[in-house]
Amino acid sequence: MIREYRTIEEVAGPLMLVRQVEGVKYDELGEIELPNGDIRRCRVLEVNGRNVLVQLFESSAGLNLANSKVRFTGHGVQLPVSPNMLGRVFNGMGEPIDNGAKILAEKSMDINGTPINPAARYYPSEFIQTGVSTIDGLNTLVRGQKLPIFSGSGLPHANLAAQIARQAKVRNKDDKFAVVFAAVGITFEEADFFISDFKRTGAIDRTVLFINLASDPAIERISTPRMALTAAEYLAFECDMHVLVIITDITNYAEALREVSAARKEVPGRRGYPGYLYTDLATMYERAGRKMGSEGSITMIPILTMPEDDKTHPIPDLTGYITEGQIILSRELYRKGYLPPVDVLPSLSRLKDKGLGVGKTREDHADTMNQLFSAYARGKEAKELMVVLGEAALTPIDRLYAKFADAFEAEYIHQGFYENRSIEETLDLGWKLLSILPKSEMKRIKPHLLEKYWCGKD
């Protein structure tokens, strides 16, 4: 039997205290009925004797202590799922907002999910060709990886994410592929950019969208990414699809979390974010992967804007500790007009080593990658020196490295958002650029590969 309570004692920010309840469980979903008949949802944050502290998912406007009623549903927050979700648009709480038919749910899933047993994971190793040289060649993405884009305000992270969603494919395979997109507190324009891009390319039919716009209640943002991930888990692990999840923007999510934490008067960690931010982010990011007993996979590309472009800010910092690498965008390259402006040196894909090489990409991939990295790093150092002391102060070899760095940025990094390069094109381009340098500098490339692919002077 579901009981109703009229014992709301306090409402403050996103939190509400209800007294004299019986049998309410931790993390249970509650519904608040306003005097005008509106239904708002909430979740139990703490049970303390007969009092419960709940967190509202929506705004508290119109809530009235005397006449509002609360009932608890006996289960956590759930998302009804079905294969028919593809092609549909939902709000941040998982309700359809595209005026389409109601979703006939196959089942309801708890949005918090359960941790994957590490002994039941498959190690991700299937190369995904994104058509972007800086990713395919240097920071290879594999199926089941979580690879965030660290961006800054005003940088074209949306274009890059859309390009990846458009071009990503596993070569020689024709698998069922889907995109789950979660907009967390972004503007209408940005969300519209994605939606129209999906529509234009026809990808919309295999896309599920969860939209929480900047104007929607901030507190809803805490569940939006979890809704999206629950849908992704259903599609990946029960419908055996390969799902690409794009979540933008994690910074807004973390801020909503901070709001709740501050309202609860918890001891803050760095910059006012709660001490459990790492654990909380991990419970989302770790839902990416592949696991035994199902064919599908979840590959995740969360996007976050670094406040002040500061990589040591808690949000990018903690994200970097959980995700398997990061793609960092550079303002400097963007100003130079190089698109996508991927800052190659601090970017990283931790899973690349198992996703490249013979049978996956090409035998020379690993060695050229290392060589390109170190040559570009040295070239950049040489250029810095050149700024201080002038070109004449460089040794002849450093001058070549500087030249290499320029060419690398202009040809390898710069490709625009609509060029789709195959991995062979990317690798060949790498060899072409390396041939600016003398052959004796190719210390990181194995002699037999050098023999086979070297296209410069001997």
Place this chain on the structure above:
Amino acid sequence: MVEGKILKVSGPLVVAEGMREANMFDVVRVGEKRLIGEIIEIHGDRASIQVYEETAGIGRGDKVVSTGAPLSVELGPGLLENIYDGIQRPLETMRLRVGPNLTRGIDEPALDREKRWHFEATVKAGDRVEAGDVYGTVAENDVILHKIMVQPDLCGTVVDIRSGDFKVTDRIGRLKLDNGTMRDITLVQKWPVRVARPYRQKLPPVDPMITGQRVIDALFPIAKGGTACVPGPFGSGKTVVQHQLAKWSDVDLVVYIGCGERGNEMTDVLREFPELIDPKTGKSLMARTVLIANTSDMPVAAREASIYTGITIAEYFRDMGYSVAVIADSTSRWAEALREMSGRLEEMPGEEGYPAYLTSRLAQFYERAGKVVCLGSDQREGALSAIGAVSPQGGDISEPVSQATLRIVKVFWGLDASLAYRRHFPAINWLNSYSLYRDRLADWFSEKVSQKWMDYTGRCLKILQLEADLQEIVKLVGMDSLSPEDRLTLDVAQSIREDFLQQNAFVDVDAYTPLEKQYEMLSLIFLYEEQAKAAIAAGVSVDDICALPLHERIGRAKTAQNESYKSEFAAIADEIKAQIDALRASVGEELK
């Protein structure tokens, strides 16, 4: 059996009343699902409990039952090659039972109850045994001989004992204690994780733990029984360093604790180790490994317990007389779990919200490492080395966890993001890392490797320091202002960095370098330095020397096969002499 009722639930913290009779740190079962928890505070009738599983669905009035025993691990045959969660539940068995996701309230014994082990008794009826004495052995796999020992708190006379095939819980004999009580002897014993297992005596560590990682063995070595930490920002290669240590260290056994880190990393270890061959035994690396995995999405309280679970298992093997390494990745996540519980208990926070007891807890953990004389009458020696990764926010090691760790450990391998960006791996910064064992291990290296070892490695450190100073000058006034000798120093430093310190963990021949070969590599570099110095003194231009093709030969020395590098190195040495002699000869010609 104390039974109470829940009053309060706040995340992993549960408060129950009616618990006056319960003991501190007793394990309790919470709610209908019988979730596992531990009492961490008692106020009168109320006990605060940290629950090791997700508490959703728990509410007021649910039952809490104390088991009357502290959080303990099962120690016996079957530990090796296994993967456990933070409170020693076998993940592989759980996968088979409940599928790929973790469900709550599962009771699964840590050691397989059905498997039979062959036990060979080494004592006989009537023998007097004391704590730590060995009853007999079980060959757990073809690498590790598992010694079944008298529990650390018992001594008495063996009444009967037999060899044969047994399950871990079978009675293999009986022990009569001095006070006359009889105890069954089984293959398994239990030990509370928060209590260090006793030993007879601690010894100073004097043998190096050889890791096959050149920058570690040569510049910043760690001793068997020593402690080390690896702090670094994300992306600097902490986990790769930790994996390399787990793979190649010349210890008998490795306990790898994945504490609040990525699930895929543990999967990587789980899939990769069985295929790797231990250079020491020629057998699979997995045969000497125990994994503890409490990944970042698993419940936070169990993360707190995981490092204790790991080190207790390690101590147990140390007590058999083995050299064991505990590798914890990462202690920062453990500290965060501590912080989260402390916050929920509404304790007064110390720095950055961490509890005031952070330092003492960390110290207690690392102090369980050491080289010891084990219990038991045979005076066997065991060693436990502890290596912890630290993940400082923003890579800034002024934060509390790094600072607390640095005060305790003796070896500091500081990882540097700028090195990682240049793909210099392992990205251990040679300018700020240190090892306090270097001097203590000098005798060993001089005796076992070469008299010149300490000289060479000391010279490396000196040249690298000189390079840093010279680079400052170059940045201000350019390369031309340097003397030929300084130019040569820069060239040698570059060779040390690129040809010696850089090591690719993903290339088979480079992943592990035996000490001999490390020494020979250094010999080549210093042979070049000496020859080049002499040539410069004789008037050869430093530009000509730096442009010699021998650099490439030295650079490729690391890829020579570990079994057959000697002849190749001899050829390189001849090449160095020949090329420099040729230069000197041509200068001589010009002078004439």
